[in-house]
Amino acid sequence: MITNLDPYKIKSVSDIDSPALLVFPKVVEENIDIALKMISNSSKTFLRPHIKTVKCVEIAQMAIAKGIDRFKCSTISEAELLGIAKAKDVLLSYQLSNTKAKRFSRLRQKFPETQFSALVDNFESAHMLSELFKKDPLNVFIDLNVGMDRTGVKTEQAFELITQTDNLNGISIKGLHAYDGHVHASDFKIRKDQTNNILKDVANLKYKVEKYLNRKMIVVIGGSPSFPFYAKQEEVECSPGTFFLWDEGYGSSFSEMSFTPAALILTRVISIIDKTTLCFDLGTKATASDPPLPRVKILGLENGVVINQFEEHLIVNVPDTSLFHIGEPFLAIPVHVCPTVNLYEELVVIKNQVVFDYWPVKARNRKITV
Template structure:
C-alpha cells in the first residue's frame, strides 16, 4: 500500500480552497521540542502572533507554559479568555490603547497584564490613567539592540527612565525587553556572536539596576532566530513564536532548530492558461505577499512549480510543457512566512488522522474582540 505523506488529507474534497490547515499532532511535537530545548517552562514566554487562536494557545497552556507575549490588544484578550496567567503586551500603548489595556485588566483580573514603554511621555500618561482606574501596570523598558523600530538605546538613559518609572504611581517597572529579530545569520556561530554582542549591554544594565537597589529585573529576550542562544542564558525569558507552526523561511534559514511545519495552505489548480503554465487559487489574499514572488509558497507535492505572477486571488506558475497537472488538482503549500499568512484566514481546519477534524477560529486576527 502506498504510504501517504504527512500532510495528506483523505477528505480534502470537503475543503473550499484556498484553506489554512493545521496539524495539531505536529503542533504538540513542536511545543515539546520548545520545552526540551530550554528545559524550564518558567523561562518561556512564547509569542502568540503566529497562531492567533485560543485552541493553539491552549496547547501551550497544557504543556505547562504560563507566560505569554503578544503584540495586540486582541491577542492579549484571546489569552485572557483562556485564563493565561501572565501576558506581556509587547507593544507600547499610546492613546486609546492605554484605555483598552486598562479595560482588559479590569475585565480579566485573573490574568496579570504588563506592557512596554520607551519614553517618559507614555509612562506619565499610562500612570495618570492607571491611577484614575485604581490599577497598577507592570512595565518593561523596551530596548533597541539593533532592530531600529521601537525602544531606546541600552545605555544610561535606561537607568534614568527606570528610576522615573519607579517613582510614578500606577506603574511598576519589572524588567527589560529586547527583540533582536534582525540577527538571522544562517551560520549559528556567527549568529551567536552577534547575539552575545547585542545582549552584553542589556546584561550590564541589569547589573546596574541591581547595584542601584532595584529588584532583579526580568529580561525578556529575542524571538525565533536567537531562541537557542538565549535559551542558554540562566534567568532570561525567551519569546519565540513561529516555532508552533514553523515555515519555509525559518526551515531554510535556521537549520539548527528542530521544529517542523505544522500549518499549510491547501490550494487547487483552477485554470490552464497555456501548455506550460497553471493558475492556482492562492493570491495575495491567501499567502503572505512579501519577499521574492518565487519564494512566497512552496508546494510540497509539486516543488518544481515556479511562480511567475500573482494577483489578489490568483497565482500563475510555470510547470513546463508536458506537465501532468489537471484542473482541480490539490496542492499543499508551505508558506515562506506563516505568521502573516495565518492572519489572512478567519479559521484554520485541523487535520487528524489525515481527515478534517475541527475548526480553529483565528479570533485574534481582528483588532478588537470585546475590549
C-alpha cells in the same frame, strides 16, 4: 526541508474549499515539545512564546496544557485571546497610546486572574500610564532598542529613563524587554556573535538596574532566529512565536532548528495556461505577500517555479502541464506564516487524516470585545 510527508496525509479534501489554511495539531504539539526541550534546565529560564503567529485560543491552550504559563503578544486583541485562554501572565509588547491604554485597562478588569504588563520606552508614555493606572498600578517592562531601530530606548540611555520613572506611582518596573528582529542571518556563527553582544549589553544594564532598584529584573528577550542561543542562558524568558507553526522562510534559513511546518495552504489548479504554465487559486489574499516570490513552497511541485502572483491567482511554470488536471489539489507551505494566518477567519483542523474541527483565528480582528 521536509522529508516526511506522512503528517500531512488527508483522506479527502473534496469538501474543503480552497484556498484554506490547514493546521495539523500533532505537529503543533511536537513543535511545542521541541521548544521546551531547547530551554535551559535552569529553574530561572522560561519560555514566554509570542502568540502573534497563531492568534487562536486552541493553540494557546495547547501550550498552557504543556506547562507554559506566560506569553507575549502585540495587540489588545491578542491579549484578550490569552485572557480567554486563561493564561497566567501576559506581556503586551507594544507601546501603548492613551486610547489603547484605556482599552488595556478595561482588559485587566475583564480578566483579573491574568497578570497583564506592557512596554515603555520614554518618560511621556510612562507618565501617561502612571496617571491612568494610579488606582491599580501596572507592571511595565522597559523596551530596549538593541539594534532593530523600531521602538525601544538605547541600552546606554535606559538607566536614566528608569531613574526618571521609578518614582511614578501608577506603574511598577518589572523588567527589561529586548526584541532582536534584526538578527536573522542564516550563518549560525554570525547569529551567535550578534546575540552574545546583545546579551552582554542587556546583562550589564540588568546588573546596574537591580542594584539601583534593589530587586530582581525579568529579562524578556529574542525571537525565533535567536532562540537557540538565548534558550541556553540563565535567568531569561525567551519569546519565539513562529515555532508553533513554523514556515518555509525560517525552515530554509535556520536548519539547526528541528521544527516542522504545521500550517499548510490547500490550493488547486484552476487553469492550464499552456504547455508549461499553471494557475493556482493562491493569490496575495491567501498568503503573506511581504516576502519576495515564490512566497510558498508547493509540495509535490519541486520542479515548479512561481513566476507571478495576483490577488487571487498564482502562476507557476512547470516542465509539462499535461501531467496535471484542473481541480488537482496541492498543499503549500507559506514562506511567512505569521501574516498568512492573519488572512484566514479559521484554521481547518486535520486530525487522523480527516477534518476534525475548525478553530477561529479570533485575534486577526483588531477587537474581540474590549
